[in-house]
Amino acid sequence: MPDSICGTWDMISNINFDGYMLALGVGPAMRKLSLHLKHRKVVEQRGDVYVVKTLSTFRNYIFSFRLDQEFQEFTKGLDERHCKSLVAWEGNRLVCVQQGEKKGRGWAHWIEDDKLHLVKLCFYCATQL
Known part of the structure:
Protein backbone atom coordinates (compact mmCIF):
# COMPACT_ATOMS: atom_id res chain seq x y z
CA MET A 1 0.00 0.00 0.00
CA PRO A 2 1.38 3.44 -0.92
CA ASP A 3 2.13 6.08 1.69
CA SER A 4 -0.91 7.99 2.85
CA ILE A 5 -1.39 11.39 1.25
CA CYS A 6 -3.73 12.47 4.03
CA GLY A 7 -2.94 15.74 5.70
CA THR A 8 -2.94 19.48 5.13
CA TRP A 9 -0.64 20.80 2.42
CA ASP A 10 0.13 24.41 1.46
CA MET A 11 1.09 25.31 -2.10
CA ILE A 12 4.69 26.47 -2.40
CA SER A 13 5.11 26.58 -6.17
CA ASN A 14 2.96 26.62 -9.28
CA ILE A 15 4.61 25.58 -12.54
CA ASN A 16 2.76 25.90 -15.90
CA PHE A 17 -0.62 26.42 -14.24
CA ASP A 18 -1.46 29.16 -16.73
CA GLY A 19 -0.83 26.74 -19.62
CA TYR A 20 -3.08 24.16 -18.00
CA MET A 21 -5.92 26.65 -17.53
CA LEU A 22 -5.47 27.92 -21.10
CA ALA A 23 -5.75 24.33 -22.42
CA LEU A 24 -9.01 23.94 -20.51
CA GLY A 25 -10.42 27.14 -21.98
CA VAL A 26 -10.37 29.20 -18.77
CA GLY A 27 -10.72 32.90 -19.59
CA PRO A 28 -7.91 35.45 -19.11
CA ALA A 29 -9.41 37.20 -16.05
CA MET A 30 -9.92 33.94 -14.13
CA ARG A 31 -6.44 32.70 -15.12
CA LYS A 32 -4.83 35.91 -13.87
CA LEU A 33 -6.69 35.74 -10.57
CA SER A 34 -5.97 32.03 -10.11
CA LEU A 35 -2.23 32.50 -10.61
CA HIS A 36 -2.07 34.78 -7.56
CA LEU A 37 -3.91 32.48 -5.16
CA LYS A 38 -2.14 30.29 -2.64
CA HIS A 39 -4.05 27.06 -2.28
CA ARG A 40 -4.27 24.74 0.67
CA LYS A 41 -5.04 21.09 -0.01
CA VAL A 42 -6.65 18.99 2.73
CA VAL A 43 -6.85 15.24 2.11
CA GLU A 44 -8.83 13.06 4.51
CA GLN A 45 -9.74 9.40 4.50
CA ARG A 46 -13.00 8.37 6.17
CA GLY A 47 -13.22 4.60 5.97
CA ASP A 48 -12.99 3.79 2.25
CA VAL A 49 -13.91 7.33 1.16
CA TYR A 50 -11.33 10.01 0.39
CA VAL A 51 -12.32 13.66 0.78
CA VAL A 52 -10.15 16.23 -1.02
CA LYS A 53 -10.54 19.93 -0.27
CA THR A 54 -8.81 22.62 -2.32
CA LEU A 55 -9.10 25.82 -0.33
CA SER A 56 -8.23 29.43 -1.17
CA THR A 57 -9.36 32.91 -0.20
CA PHE A 58 -11.36 33.10 -3.46
CA ARG A 59 -13.06 29.71 -3.87
CA ASN A 60 -13.10 26.27 -2.34
CA TYR A 61 -13.55 22.98 -4.14
CA ILE A 62 -14.42 19.78 -2.29
CA PHE A 63 -15.00 16.33 -3.72
CA SER A 64 -15.00 12.77 -2.45
CA GLY A 77 -15.53 26.92 -9.09
CA LEU A 78 -12.51 25.56 -10.93
CA ASP A 79 -12.94 25.09 -14.66
CA GLU A 80 -16.67 24.22 -14.54
CA ARG A 81 -16.39 20.81 -16.25
CA HIS A 82 -18.77 17.86 -16.00
CA CYS A 83 -16.87 14.59 -16.18
CA LYS A 84 -16.69 11.00 -15.06
CA SER A 85 -13.69 10.50 -12.82
CA LEU A 86 -11.84 7.40 -11.69
CA VAL A 87 -9.14 7.52 -9.00
CA ALA A 88 -6.69 4.68 -8.34
CA TRP A 89 -3.24 4.10 -6.92
CA GLU A 90 -0.56 3.64 -9.58
CA GLY A 91 2.59 2.79 -7.68
CA ASN A 92 3.05 5.56 -5.14
CA ARG A 93 0.83 8.01 -7.06
CA LEU A 94 -2.86 8.63 -6.62
CA VAL A 95 -4.02 9.11 -10.22
CA CYS A 96 -7.36 10.44 -11.47
CA VAL A 97 -8.53 9.99 -15.06
CA GLN A 98 -11.40 12.25 -16.14
CA GLN A 99 -13.58 11.73 -19.21
CA GLY A 100 -16.07 14.33 -20.36
CA GLU A 101 -16.10 17.76 -21.97
CA LYS A 102 -12.30 17.76 -22.11
CA LYS A 103 -11.03 14.33 -23.13
CA GLY A 104 -8.56 12.37 -21.06
CA ARG A 105 -7.75 14.95 -18.41
CA GLY A 106 -6.74 14.17 -14.89
CA TRP A 107 -4.17 14.60 -12.18
CA ALA A 108 -1.69 12.72 -10.04
CA HIS A 109 -0.75 13.30 -6.39
CA TRP A 110 2.25 11.83 -4.61
CA ILE A 111 4.50 12.60 -1.67
CA GLU A 112 8.19 13.26 -2.14
CA ASP A 113 10.57 15.00 0.29
CA ASP A 114 7.67 15.53 2.74
CA LYS A 115 5.78 17.55 0.13
CA LEU A 116 2.55 16.73 -1.67
CA HIS A 117 3.08 17.00 -5.42
CA LEU A 118 0.31 17.51 -7.96
CA VAL A 119 0.56 17.39 -11.72
CA LYS A 120 -2.30 17.92 -14.12
CA LEU A 121 -2.31 15.33 -16.89
CA CYS A 122 -3.58 15.05 -20.43
CA PHE A 123 -3.87 11.32 -21.18
CA TYR A 124 -5.27 12.07 -24.62
CA CYS A 125 -2.11 13.87 -25.72
CA ALA A 126 0.26 11.98 -23.34
CA THR A 127 1.67 15.10 -21.69
CA GLN A 128 1.73 16.85 -18.36
CA LEU A 129 0.09 20.24 -18.29
Missing part, protein backbone atom coordinates in the same frame (compact mmCIF):
# COMPACT_ATOMS: atom_id res chain seq x y z
CA PHE A 65 -14.45 9.38 -4.01
CA ARG A 66 -13.83 5.71 -3.44
CA LEU A 67 -10.77 4.17 -5.02
CA ASP A 68 -11.37 2.31 -8.28
CA GLN A 69 -15.02 3.44 -8.50
CA GLU A 70 -16.08 5.82 -11.26
CA PHE A 71 -18.05 8.86 -10.09
CA GLN A 72 -19.70 11.94 -11.58
CA GLU A 73 -17.74 15.11 -10.93
CA PHE A 74 -18.54 18.76 -11.58
CA THR A 75 -15.49 20.95 -11.14
CA LYS A 76 -17.59 23.87 -9.90
Whole structure:
Protein backbone atom coordinates (compact mmCIF):
# COMPACT_ATOMS: atom_id res chain seq x y z
CA MET A 1 0.00 0.00 0.00
CA PRO A 2 1.38 3.44 -0.92
CA ASP A 3 2.13 6.08 1.69
CA SER A 4 -0.91 7.99 2.85
CA ILE A 5 -1.39 11.39 1.25
CA CYS A 6 -3.73 12.47 4.03
CA GLY A 7 -2.94 15.74 5.70
CA THR A 8 -2.94 19.48 5.13
CA TRP A 9 -0.64 20.80 2.42
CA ASP A 10 0.13 24.41 1.46
CA MET A 11 1.09 25.31 -2.10
CA ILE A 12 4.69 26.47 -2.40
CA SER A 13 5.11 26.58 -6.17
CA ASN A 14 2.96 26.62 -9.28
CA ILE A 15 4.61 25.58 -12.54
CA ASN A 16 2.76 25.90 -15.90
CA PHE A 17 -0.62 26.42 -14.24
CA ASP A 18 -1.46 29.16 -16.73
CA GLY A 19 -0.83 26.74 -19.62
CA TYR A 20 -3.08 24.16 -18.00
CA MET A 21 -5.92 26.65 -17.53
CA LEU A 22 -5.47 27.92 -21.10
CA ALA A 23 -5.75 24.33 -22.42
CA LEU A 24 -9.01 23.94 -20.51
CA GLY A 25 -10.42 27.14 -21.98
CA VAL A 26 -10.37 29.20 -18.77
CA GLY A 27 -10.72 32.90 -19.59
CA PRO A 28 -7.91 35.45 -19.11
CA ALA A 29 -9.41 37.20 -16.05
CA MET A 30 -9.92 33.94 -14.13
CA ARG A 31 -6.44 32.70 -15.12
CA LYS A 32 -4.83 35.91 -13.87
CA LEU A 33 -6.69 35.74 -10.57
CA SER A 34 -5.97 32.03 -10.11
CA LEU A 35 -2.23 32.50 -10.61
CA HIS A 36 -2.07 34.78 -7.56
CA LEU A 37 -3.91 32.48 -5.16
CA LYS A 38 -2.14 30.29 -2.64
CA HIS A 39 -4.05 27.06 -2.28
CA ARG A 40 -4.27 24.74 0.67
CA LYS A 41 -5.04 21.09 -0.01
CA VAL A 42 -6.65 18.99 2.73
CA VAL A 43 -6.85 15.24 2.11
CA GLU A 44 -8.83 13.06 4.51
CA GLN A 45 -9.74 9.40 4.50
CA ARG A 46 -13.00 8.37 6.17
CA GLY A 47 -13.22 4.60 5.97
CA ASP A 48 -12.99 3.79 2.25
CA VAL A 49 -13.91 7.33 1.16
CA TYR A 50 -11.33 10.01 0.39
CA VAL A 51 -12.32 13.66 0.78
CA VAL A 52 -10.15 16.23 -1.02
CA LYS A 53 -10.54 19.93 -0.27
CA THR A 54 -8.81 22.62 -2.32
CA LEU A 55 -9.10 25.82 -0.33
CA SER A 56 -8.23 29.43 -1.17
CA THR A 57 -9.36 32.91 -0.20
CA PHE A 58 -11.36 33.10 -3.46
CA ARG A 59 -13.06 29.71 -3.87
CA ASN A 60 -13.10 26.27 -2.34
CA TYR A 61 -13.55 22.98 -4.14
CA ILE A 62 -14.42 19.78 -2.29
CA PHE A 63 -15.00 16.33 -3.72
CA SER A 64 -15.00 12.77 -2.45
CA PHE A 65 -14.45 9.38 -4.01
CA ARG A 66 -13.83 5.71 -3.44
CA LEU A 67 -10.77 4.17 -5.02
CA ASP A 68 -11.37 2.31 -8.28
CA GLN A 69 -15.02 3.44 -8.50
CA GLU A 70 -16.08 5.82 -11.26
CA PHE A 71 -18.05 8.86 -10.09
CA GLN A 72 -19.70 11.94 -11.58
CA GLU A 73 -17.74 15.11 -10.93
CA PHE A 74 -18.54 18.76 -11.58
CA THR A 75 -15.49 20.95 -11.14
CA LYS A 76 -17.59 23.87 -9.90
CA GLY A 77 -15.53 26.92 -9.09
CA LEU A 78 -12.51 25.56 -10.93
CA ASP A 79 -12.94 25.09 -14.66
CA GLU A 80 -16.67 24.22 -14.54
CA ARG A 81 -16.39 20.81 -16.25
CA HIS A 82 -18.77 17.86 -16.00
CA CYS A 83 -16.87 14.59 -16.18
CA LYS A 84 -16.69 11.00 -15.06
CA SER A 85 -13.69 10.50 -12.82
CA LEU A 86 -11.84 7.40 -11.69
CA VAL A 87 -9.14 7.52 -9.00
CA ALA A 88 -6.69 4.68 -8.34
CA TRP A 89 -3.24 4.10 -6.92
CA GLU A 90 -0.56 3.64 -9.58
CA GLY A 91 2.59 2.79 -7.68
CA ASN A 92 3.05 5.56 -5.14
CA ARG A 93 0.83 8.01 -7.06
CA LEU A 94 -2.86 8.63 -6.62
CA VAL A 95 -4.02 9.11 -10.22
CA CYS A 96 -7.36 10.44 -11.47
CA VAL A 97 -8.53 9.99 -15.06
CA GLN A 98 -11.40 12.25 -16.14
CA GLN A 99 -13.58 11.73 -19.21
CA GLY A 100 -16.07 14.33 -20.36
CA GLU A 101 -16.10 17.76 -21.97
CA LYS A 102 -12.30 17.76 -22.11
CA LYS A 103 -11.03 14.33 -23.13
CA GLY A 104 -8.56 12.37 -21.06
CA ARG A 105 -7.75 14.95 -18.41
CA GLY A 106 -6.74 14.17 -14.89
CA TRP A 107 -4.17 14.60 -12.18
CA ALA A 108 -1.69 12.72 -10.04
CA HIS A 109 -0.75 13.30 -6.39
CA TRP A 110 2.25 11.83 -4.61
CA ILE A 111 4.50 12.60 -1.67
CA GLU A 112 8.19 13.26 -2.14
CA ASP A 113 10.57 15.00 0.29
CA ASP A 114 7.67 15.53 2.74
CA LYS A 115 5.78 17.55 0.13
CA LEU A 116 2.55 16.73 -1.67
CA HIS A 117 3.08 17.00 -5.42
CA LEU A 118 0.31 17.51 -7.96
CA VAL A 119 0.56 17.39 -11.72
CA LYS A 120 -2.30 17.92 -14.12
CA LEU A 121 -2.31 15.33 -16.89
CA CYS A 122 -3.58 15.05 -20.43
CA PHE A 123 -3.87 11.32 -21.18
CA TYR A 124 -5.27 12.07 -24.62
CA CYS A 125 -2.11 13.87 -25.72
CA ALA A 126 0.26 11.98 -23.34
CA THR A 127 1.67 15.10 -21.69
CA GLN A 128 1.73 16.85 -18.36
CA LEU A 129 0.09 20.24 -18.29
